[in-house]
Amino acid sequence: MKKFLFLVIVYSSPLVLLAQETQYRTEQNIHYYSDAVNNADEYLNEQCVLDIYYPTNLKEYATIVWFHGGGLRGGSKEIPEALKNKGVAVVGVNYRLFPKVWAPKYIEDAAAAVAWVFNNIEQYGGDSSLIFLSGHSAGGYLVSMVGLDKKWLAKNNIDANRIAGLIPFSGHTITHFTVREERGIPGTQPIVDELAPLYHVRKDAPPLLLITGDRELEMLGRYEENAYMMRMMKVVGHKDTRLYEMDGYDHGMTEPAFPLLLKEVKRIEAEKRNKK
DSSP: OEEEEOSOOOOOOHHHHHHTTOOEEEEEEEEOSOHHHHHTOHHHHHHOEEEEEEESSOOSEEEEEEEOOSTTTSOOOOOOGGGTTSSSEEEEEOOOOTTTSOTTHHHHHHHHHHHHHHHHGGGGTEEEEEEEEEEETHHHHHHHHHHHSTHHHHTTTOOGGGOOEEEEESOOSSSOHHHHHHTTOOTTSOOOSTTSGGGGOOTTOOOEEEEEEOTTTSSTTHHHHHHHHHHHHHHTTOSOEEEEEEETOOSOOHHHHHHHHHHHHHHHHHHHHHHO
């Protein structure tokens, strides 16, 4: 694990310099389910949409699929400002929320949105081998569930191992506290079952970068959950799991983490391109 004290962060790379001359377009409220599914459920039709922000004069760029936080009960899709103008596409996803739906509906939505990106990003000029999943808090939980439990993407005919990298920010690795609430279990009682990313540790998973706030400031032991995830991934033989702790930052630790996300995308992109 690595512990960081952030005073000033400067992110400089050829990718950033290139982005200064790159033009971008945003398309909003794209449905990621089929018309038949949308027409059968009014709430799904309203909620299950995504926005895509992408460079118009680049080709074969990487894409970050971003899931918002909010405890699986609030929040809405967003394109984080810190990810704009960086030479990558960003997809902001809405998903259905508790209490209108219960688990695993929001996981199903996350997987359907990711499948849409795999099936469509090349039409926008992107590279389907460079799709990264990231998100904060509840969004980080969804990233880990979709990326580690292969059945969710398999239902959409996508192999989860095609994901280029998983970068959850302060996500639950045990069963999410909202899922526990649905079952009448208090948030202070940890559970690891089939709806916990920890339940699905596996050797062949995509690269995994876990980022949390300071262990003394985080929510409900979130750092320790992620530290255990890192350890168990290493135990099963996964070769590319790392954990970063943002010293001095609480659960709202996204700003210092965004440069680490972009650095991870650049690292994996360079490795993939060098293998071609």
